[in-house]
Amino acid sequence: MAEHERSVAEIVTGKLSDDKVPEQVASLVLDAMRASAPEAGAGEGGPSRGPGRVYLKSVSVEGFRGIGPKATLYLTPGPGLTVVTGRNGSGKSSFAEAAELALTGQNKRWEDKTAVWKEGWRNLHEPDPTAIAVQLTEDGEAGPTTVTRDWTAGAVLESANDSVWAGGTERSLADKGWARPLELYRPFLSYAELGALVSGRPSNMHDAMQAILGLDLLTDMEKSLTDERKSAEAEAKAPKNELPMLLAKLAAHPDERARAAEKAIGGRIWDLAALDALALAEDAAGDGQAGLLRQVTAITLPSAESVSAALERLEAARAAVAALAGTKAADARRLAGLLTAAAEHQRSHAGELCPVCGGRVLDEAWAVAAKDSIADLTAQAAEADAASAEEMAAVRTLGQLVPAKPAVLHADLGPSLNPVVASAAWDLWASAVAAMTSVAAPSAGTVPSSQASEVMAAFESLSEAVTALRSSAERELLDRAAAWQPLGRDLAAWSELAGKGDAASVLANDLKKAIDWLRATSREVRNARLAPFARTSAEVWETLRQESNVELGPITLAGAGPQRKVTLDVTVDGVPGAALSVMSQGELHALGLALFLPRATAADSPFGFVVIDDPVQAMDPAKVDGLARVLSSVAETRQVVVFTHDDRLPAALRQLQLPATVLAVTRHERSVVTVRPMSDPVKRYLDDARAMARTESLPEGVRAVAVAGLCRGAIEAACVDVVRSRDLGRGVAHAVVEQSLERASHSLQDMVALALLGATSRAGDVPAELRSLGGSACANAFWDAKTGVHDPRHGDLKRFIEDTEQLTKALRK
Amino acid sequence: MSPSDPSARSVTPEELLAAADQLLTSPVSGVGAQWPRACALLIRLALEMTLDRFWVGVLPSAAKCGMRQQLLLLPLYTTDRPAAVGLAREAWLGLAGAAHHHAYELAPTATELRTWHREVTKLVSLLAADWPRRS
Numbered sequence: 001m002a003e004h005e006r007s008v009a010e011i012v013t014g015k016l017s018d019d020k021v022p023e024q025v026a027s028l029v030l031d032a033m034r035a036s037a038p039e040a041g042a043g044e045g046g047p048s049r050g051p052g053r054v055y056l057k058s059v060s061v062e063g064f065r066g067i068g069p070k071a072t073l074y075l076t077p078g079p080g081l082t083v084v085t086g087r088n089g090s091g092k093s094s095f096a097e098a099a100e101l102a103l104t105g106q107n108k109r110w111e112d113k114t115a116v117w118k119e120g121w122r123n124l125h126e127p128d129p130t131a132i133a134v135q136l137t138e139d140g141e142a143g144p145t146t147v148t149r150d151w152t153a154g155a156v157l158e159s160a161n162d163s164v165w166a167g168g169t170e171r172s173l174a175d176k177g178w179a180r181p182l183e184l185y186r187p188f189l190s191y192a193e194l195g196a197l198v199s200g201r202p203s204n205m206h207d208a209m210q211a212i213l214g215l216d217l218l219t220d221m222e223k224s225l226t227d228e229r230k231s232a233e234a235e236a237k238a239p240k241n242e243l244p245m246l247l248a249k250l251a252a253h254p255d256e257r258a259r260a261a262e263k264a265i266g267g268r269i270w271d272l273a274a275l276d277a278l279a280l281a282e283d284a285a286g287d288g289q290a291g292l293l294r295q296v297t298a299i300t301l302p303s304a305e306s307v308s309a310a311l312e313r314l315e316a317a318r319a320a321v322a323a324l325a326g327t328k329a330a331d332a333r334r335l336a337g338l339l340t341a342a343a344e345h346q347r348s349h350a351g352e353l354c355p356v357c358g359g360r361v362l363d364e365a366w367a368v369a370a371k372d373s374i375a376d377l378t379a380q381a382a383e384a385d386a387a388s389a390e391e392m393a394a395v396r397t398l399g400q401l402v403p404a405k406p407a408v409l410h411a412d413l414g415p416s417l418n419p420v421v422a423s424a425a426w427d428l429w430a431s432a433v434a435a436m437t438s439v440a441a442p443s444a445g446t447v448p449s450s451q452a453s454e455v456m457a458a459f460e461s462l463s464e465a466v467t468a469l470r471s472s473a474e475r476e477l478l479d480r481a482a483a484w485q486p487l488g489r490d491l492a493a494w495s496e497l498a499g500k501g502d503a504a505s506v507l508a509n510d511l512k513k514a515i516d517w518l519r520a521t522s523r524e525v526r527n528a529r530l531a532p533f534a535r536t537s538a539e540v541w542e543t544l545r546q547e548s549n550v551e552l553g554p555i556t557l558a559g560a561g562p563q564r565k566v567t568l569d570v571t572v573d574g575v576p577g578a579a580l581s582v583m584s585q586g587e588l589h590a591l592g593l594a595l596f597l598p599r600a601t602a603a604d605s606p607f608g609f610v611v612i613d614d615p616v617q618a619m620d621p622a623k624v625d626g627l628a629r630v631l632s633s634v635a636e637t638r639q640v641v642v643f644t645h646d647d648r649l650p651a652a653l654r655q656l657q658l659p660a661t662v663l664a665v666t667r668h669e670r671s672v673v674t675v676r677p678m679s680d681p682v683k684r685y686l687d688d689a690r691a692m693a694r695t696e697s698l699p700e701g702v703r704a705v706a707v708a709g710l711c712r713g714a715i716e717a718a719c720v721d722v723v724r725s726r727d728l729g730r731g732v733a734h735a736v737v738e739q740s741l742e743r744a745s746h747s748l749q750d751m752v753a754l755a756l757l758g759a760t761s762r763a764g765d766v767p768a769e770l771r772s773l774g775g776s777a778c779a780n781a782f783w784d785a786k787t788g789v790h791d792p793r794h795g796d797l798k799r800f801i802e803d804t805e806q807l808t809k810a811l812r813k
Numbered sequence: 814m815s816p817s818d819p820s821a822r823s824v825t826p827e828e829l830l831a832a833a834d835q836l837l838t839s840p841v842s843g844v845g846a847q848w849p850r851a852c853a854l855l856i857r858l859a860l861e862m863t864l865d866r867f868w869v870g871v872l873p874s875a876a877k878c879g880m881r882q883q884l885l886l887l888p889l890y891t892t893d894r895p896a897a898v899g900l901a902r903e904a905w906l907g908l909a910g911a912a913h914h915h916a917y918e919l920a921p922t923a924t925e926l927r928t929w930h931r932e933v934t935k936l937v938s939l940l941a942a943d944w945p946r947r948s
Contacts (some may be wrong), residue, residue: 331921655909656899656903657902688881692886695878695882697877698878698886702875702889706885706886
């Protein structure tokens, strides 16, 4: 059972690495575990809780169901079998229902019934007050714990006042923490439920078993993974779902980009990169029109100021040229050159006649004058050169101020844009400028300023025309963008969705692997954990079935989701896979009990009791024998309370000499219910002893030995009863009580010492104690019972039995 | 069905059980629908006779007692064979009711009869050592 001791989380983690589960799948499983872990803690019934610590002490009922005035069913806390008999309608089931209702707040028998059924819960004769109370003993609680539910007059079933009293203080039922174990181990089983255990919805049984096996973590993890997978699959499918709508939008859109987008995502493989580019693209590729519009918007003209400045500069330059009109720079330079050459000649031929004209002597005075003239003439030439250079520069500036007419003005710009005006204005401008600049510097006078104003006017009309055209182009471009933008956004959004969808489908695939792996692991773990339960079930069935031709094989939890169920491997006459439908009602009930008992008596359950309402009903006599054996073997370690409407079970127990306490519930008129003891192990021993004593045909010695043995049995039974009642009621741990009983069981004196004085160490005081308790009769009975088996006294057997009875009564007081 | 001196009987428990077995395995003419009760009766007689023969050797007076007393005494004399008491009790529990015609009680089933048959057969083998041998 090493598998059971490891926590589910450890098993899962270990198996993940053993199975070499791929990284990404394993991390999904671990994530699911982390997500589910906090809740799963409750399901992992740790072994620390220990077995059976809560026992029933009494059930009191007043004004509820078949019971009118208050009636109480007293039970001996601790292991043992109690059979409560009563005719149908005697009110015995009211006790069973009250016990269940008080502890769980509900009753399985009524759960699915109609309102009419539920309304009958108050007693017909004594509907008020209505109260139920269950007294329990608990490990570690000195004194009984009492759980009560009562109803005010007219209150509905669900609105009971519940309270828990333990150790003299009130606690809430929730604090007890019993809700979950009550659900898990269900120590209550009604007749109705007995059949439903097998024939009910298969998923219910599955869930109940699953929960008890402490496998909630696995269920929660699977649920978490399944949810995740569902959403991942939805995410993966989203782009495909939205694609038709997007394609319809694209088809309706005139833009070239829409065509390109259709091409990118219309096929089986989506080109998301292309789609992203299209979503963001300003223009459609190959859209000439947009290009032209953009060229139009790119046209720039100089400012009017710079044009007028250029014109002013040209005018000024021309004015300067005109001012120097008389002094031709070339003549001046040539003359300066001539004079320079003459001056050089004069330096070597000073005083000679001018070689050019021969009339004048080139003397020093001439040389001085010539030098002046040369400087003068050279300056004049430079000035004229500068003026004409400035004019040239001004002309060039003006000419370059406005670029050549762009070709786009000759293009077809569509219906809303007409470049003709701008084009004409441009031509006009060009010709005006040409007219102005082509005119050579006028020989005389000034530049006619009409020309400058014409150029200016041409520029203004050009500027106006270009501005108008450009703004039309801009508007057109904006319109186009506005028409594309929403679709572009749609494309971008869809592209993102598609990108996520790809990731999601990878995730969904991994999740599927994780779920498959987890399911396989769950199957393994749960069937391993189920094995001990299944073994007990098989044993119970084996005892109950009594030669039935139905064999119960391994029990497994199978399937998942809505198909989950408990698989009973039932073979009928050796034919496997036979349906449960071939089983008789009695067999189904027996099988139900076989499934119920292992669960209700699970080691982890805090409840030491099991309450079964009428398991005998549909069973045939042979199964009742089996039932008696099963119940009394369970009763060795548990408190078993069985309600039954007939005498078959008590009879079987009597015949098989299985120890049991039998109580009879009878109902008088007006719902007055009484409980009285019919027989218990002590009484049965005494009855048998009396029968033996009366059998005079036997030799006296034999009778005495037999009677002494039976009397000893009666005293021991009384002691066990006393010790369990007292110690469990004080909160002593069940295991400790059973251990001390086991140790004392080898000596009658130890047994009585334990019951009477609380410890075997005081066994020596027993005779004296007995004498003071009930006189010599008690002491004698003890002595005869103790020694009689080995050394029969030929005394008065009848007297011996009566004394023994008195002793048992005194012990139990 | 009062117990009587076994030596006066000409029939043994084994013979009774063989007859019961025959009833169980094949229909016998003349018994008709009552065969389960007849079969139960045979097994019950076999049980009673088995105990009677046992007591002859160890405590002759016990054979004259009722079955309740016999079953109470049996463990005192079979401490070396503890299984015997259980077998006798279980078989008796079923057979005591089954052999009688109760108004509302149904006849025992074949599987029940087989169980009792098996139990009594086992008991015979456990107690046979103490039987007086007929010469």
